[in-house]
Amino acid sequence: MAKRITIDPISRIEGHLRVDVEVENGSVSNAWSSCTMWRGIENILKGRDPREAWLFTQRFCGVCTTVHAMASVRSVEDALKLEIPLNAQYIRNLILINHGLHDHIVHFYHLSALDFVDIMKIPAADPTKTSALAESLSNWTGNSKKEFLAAQDKVKAVAASGQLGIFTNGYWGHPAMKLSPEVNLLAFSHYIQALEYQRKSVQAVAILGSKSPHIQNLTVGGVSNAINLDSLATLNMDRLVMIKKLMDEVKPFVEQVYLPDVCAIAGMYADWFNYGAGVTNYMASPDLPTDSKNTQFDLVGGYIMDGNLSSVHRFDGFRDKVFVDGVTEDVKHAWYKGEEPLHPWKGETDPEYTDWQAEGKYSWVKAPRFQGRPMQVGPLAQVLVGYASGDPLTRKWTDKALDLISTVAGRRIGVAQLQSTMGRHVARAIRAAMLAELGEKHWQLLVDNIAKGDVAIHNNPEFPSGEIEGVGVHEAPRGLLSHWSVIKGGKLTNYQAVVPSTWNSSPRDAKGQHGPYEASLLHNPIADPVRPLEAIRTIHSFDPCMACACHTFDPEGNAVATVKVL
Amino acid sequence: MKTIRICGVGSVLLGDDAVGPYTARTIAAKYEFGEGVEVEDLGTPGLDLIAYMSGIDVLILIDSVENREPAGTVTVYDKAEITRQRPAVRLDPHSPCITESIFIAELAGDGPEDVYLIGVTGEQLEVGAPLSDSVRKAIPLAIEKALQRVLLHGGSYKEREVHADAEIWWEAGQLSVGA
Numbered sequence: 001m002a003k004r005i006t007i008d009p010i011s012r013i014e015g016h017l018r019v020d021v022e023v024e025n026g027s028v029s030n031a032w033s034s035c036t037m038w039r040g041i042e043n044i045l046k047g048r049d050p051r052e053a054w055l056f057t058q059r060f061c062g063v064c065t066t067v068h069a070m071a072s073v074r075s076v077e078d079a080l081k082l083e084i085p086l087n088a089q090y091i092r093n094l095i096l097i098n099h100g101l102h103d104h105i106v107h108f109y110h111l112s113a114l115d116f117v118d119i120m121k122i123p124a125a126d127p128t129k130t131s132a133l134a135e136s137l138s139n140w141t142g143n144s145k146k147e148f149l150a151a152q153d154k155v156k157a158v159a160a161s162g163q164l165g166i167f168t169n170g171y172w173g174h175p176a177m178k179l180s181p182e183v184n185l186l187a188f189s190h191y192i193q194a195l196e197y198q199r200k201s202v203q204a205v206a207i208l209g210s211k212s213p214h215i216q217n218l219t220v221g222g223v224s225n226a227i228n229l230d231s232l233a234t235l236n237m238d239r240l241v242m243i244k245k246l247m248d249e250v251k252p253f254v255e256q257v258y259l260p261d262v263c264a265i266a267g268m269y270a271d272w273f274n275y276g277a278g279v280t281n282y283m284a285s286p287d288l289p290t291d292s293k294n295t296q297f298d299l300v301g302g303y304i305m306d307g308n309l310s311s312v313h314r315f316d317g318f319r320d321k322v323f324v325d326g327v328t329e330d331v332k333h334a335w336y337k338g339e340e341p342l343h344p345w346k347g348e349t350d351p352e353y354t355d356w357q358a359e360g361k362y363s364w365v366k367a368p369r370f371q372g373r374p375m376q377v378g379p380l381a382q383v384l385v386g387y388a389s390g391d392p393l394t395r396k397w398t399d400k401a402l403d404l405i406s407t408v409a410g411r412r413i414g415v416a417q418l419q420s421t422m423g424r425h426v427a428r429a430i431r432a433a434m435l436a437e438l439g440e441k442h443w444q445l446l447v448d449n450i451a452k453g454d455v456a457i458h459n460n461p462e463f464p465s466g467e468i469e470g471v472g473v474h475e476a477p478r479g480l481l482s483h484w485s486v487i488k489g490g491k492l493t494n495y496q497a498v499v500p501s502t503w504n505s506s507p508r509d510a511k512g513q514h515g516p517y518e519a520s521l522l523h524n525p526i527a528d529p530v531r532p533l534e535a536i537r538t539i540h541s542f543d544p545c546m547a548c549a550c551h552t553f554d555p556e557g558n559a560v561a562t563v564k565v566l
Numbered sequence: 567m568k569t570i571r572i573c574g575v576g577s578v579l580l581g582d583d584a585v586g587p588y589t590a591r592t593i594a595a596k597y598e599f600g601e602g603v604e605v606e607d608l609g610t611p612g613l614d615l616i617a618y619m620s621g622i623d624v625l626i627l628i629d630s631v632e633n634r635e636p637a638g639t640v641t642v643y644d645k646a647e648i649t650r651q652r653p654a655v656r657l658d659p660h661s662p663c664i665t666e667s668i669f670i671a672e673l674a675g676d677g678p679e680d681v682y683l684i685g686v687t688g689e690q691l692e693v694g695a696p697l698s699d700s701v702r703k704a705i706p707l708a709i710e711k712a713l714q715r716v717l718l719h720g721g722s723y724k725e726r727e728v729h730a731d732a733e734i735w736w737e738a739g740q741l742s743v744g745a
Contacts, residue, residue: 041579041693041694043693043694044579044693044694052735055735055736056579056736059577059578059579059609059610059736060579061610062577062608062609062610062611062612062614063610063611063612063613063614065609102614102617106613106614110613110616110670111613154673154675158673192673192674195616195620195670195671195674195676196620196674198617199616199617199620202614202617213608213609213611213614214607214609
């Protein structure tokens with residue numbers, strides 16, 4: 001008989017993500033993904049000035065701040081058909097790149113590596129062997145025996161203190177943990193180093209955006225960074241050089257540490273290329289525009305259906321007709337009123353809460369669909385669309401990663417196998433390597449453009465009296481983000497944000513099709529129902545970001561994810 | 567000289583959860599500080615809080631709390647009290663992460679020596695709602711507690727002759743935006 005497991009992180013505001021799986025003979029036979037907090041934030045934008053919407057959307061989520069700001073201004077600019085000065089495009093692109101690098105580094109090391117790395121095996125590691133292993137993988141200068149001894153001492157000190165702190169609730173000693181003590185030590189040492197490098201990317205965003213985590217420099221029509229290479233108060237040469245220096249430090253970390261670490265761990269856990277494919281329809285938006293009219297892009301967008309990598313449909317811009325016409329949101333299994341799937345411009349957000357019903361409504365997340373199909377978004381979608389399109393940069397880093405993984409695994413892992421739990425981690429690291437390289441390019445584009453004497457940063461928006469509709473598309477770290485606005489007489493009359501985690505964590509739709517999280521959990525092994533590490537691996541591989549807009553602290557709380565086995 | 571950072575945390579879109587950002591912005595508008603003291607509205611940074619606590623000596627967080635006290639109660643927690651909360655095995659990695667952020671920053675060896683959480687007990691978390699009166703009335707006390715900690719650790723401040731605008735833009739009816 002199937003055994004039902006509920007994994008529900010109980011934080012004080014009952015927020016966030018809940019996953020239910022049924023396990024039969026050590027494998028997941030059914031799954032439900034629910035968001036347990038209401039996201040009705042769009043409603044507060046109605047009636048507001050479209051030029052200020054980005055300030056509010058930037059507060060949707062405290063981790064994905066810049067991305068909601070970017071999608072919001074693009075949405076209004078699209079409605080107005082406003083061109084964006086080149087300097088503004090490049091500055092925005094540099095923010096996107098640095099934010100993405102920060103986000104991917106933190107996701108791998110601090111939010112998901114410990115799903116594969118067993119901290120409690122580290123005291124048994126031989127630092128000399130660890131150093132030799134690390135040197136076989138990369139030229140990174142931070143791989144000395146001394147570095148590894150220091151990291152090992154930290155773990156020993158934590159273990160000896162009896163206060164496990166951050167490690168209290170790890171699944172240590174779980175049968176699915178397979179790395180040698182040396183590899184565990186290697187990964188943990190880089191976990192510590194990663195803290196320093198992710199901060200450098202945050203600093204770069206703060207310089208470009210005048211502040212972080214909430215950037216201040218966007219406007220509908222461009223940016224507000226006055227440019228004068230010799231003035232102290234503006235984006236000047238000193239600041240540009242500081243940004244370059246920070247990016248020059250992060251790039252080698254990505255190329256010599258993050259990517260090789262992911263590839264090594266992937267090669268050692270090669271069985272995880274067999275699980276977690278789930279929904280194999282992929283969609284990504286183009287991004288990093290290189291012209292003022294948004295017709296040329298450095299990141300490729302498009303979609304792939306049914307895992308068929310030999311057939312890719314490209315999107316030629318932010319407002320590709322096929323994309324715009326194809327998106328609907330279904331609320332059959334979500335706690336909202338409504339019958340037929342609605343296009344986001346016609347979208348409604350009227351709550352209708354029932355309790356959690358396996359066959360009925362069970363989530364606050366709507367089910368977005370493209371041409372009626374569930375779609376997976378995120379770095380994997382972006383990499384597969386880029387690879388299938390023959391994009392040279394995507395191919396270069398993907399081939400490099402696959403070669404290293406195959407060497408470690410001792411067998412060939414091909415691009416098709418990236419359609420898996422492990423593939424999502426690998427794709428994120430590939431995307432980071434691409435972003436680090438594109439960062440150099442876009443910095444140079446900005447500096448060269450300024451050197452030509454162009455200091456334009458903004459085109460003034462003018463609102464017509466009639467109704468206009470816009471879509472703001474952005475390929476965020478977690479995937480395709482779209483903000484849909486309807487504006488009349490200079491006021492917002494509707495606003496819908498279709499966020500990456502909505503695509504991925506969506507519940508079933510009226511046709512009963514699972515969302516990507518749900519589908520990816522099917523057939524996952526579960527060795528121990530009380531410690532469902534394997535399910536957590538698959539969910540974490542998507543980098544979920546749910547309703548992080550709400551945040552209070554409970555000093556007496558046990559913010560422990562509960563696992564209920566029924 | 568110690569580096570001290572006062573950070574308001576919470577979502578400005580969710581009723582009383584805005585009390586952290588509201589208070590931090592009010593402090594920055596009313597007071598100027600000596601060297602080494604910074605005031606920030608961090609929103610809901612999740613684990614990104616680490617980036618803002620690395621390399622500083624004293625972190626003073628202002629946040630809404632649920633602690634079974636009447637709404638508007640101000641309670642100060644120190645580092646030991648904050649870290650008593652056990653971190654979660656989480657599905658959604660971006661949930662409230664104050665405890666985890668402290669642990670991880672300490673592991674890296676550059677976490678703040680002292681951390682305070684100035685907690686204001688909230689009443690409601692309604693989307694788009696302004697602060698409840700009970701919470702709004704608690705702000706002067708929360709500010710006083712924060713300033714006391716600044717002095718305790720050798721920082722200095724003085725009230726501005728002319729208060730700046732605290733820019734509580736999310737409560738304003740209409741903003742002036744644009745280039």
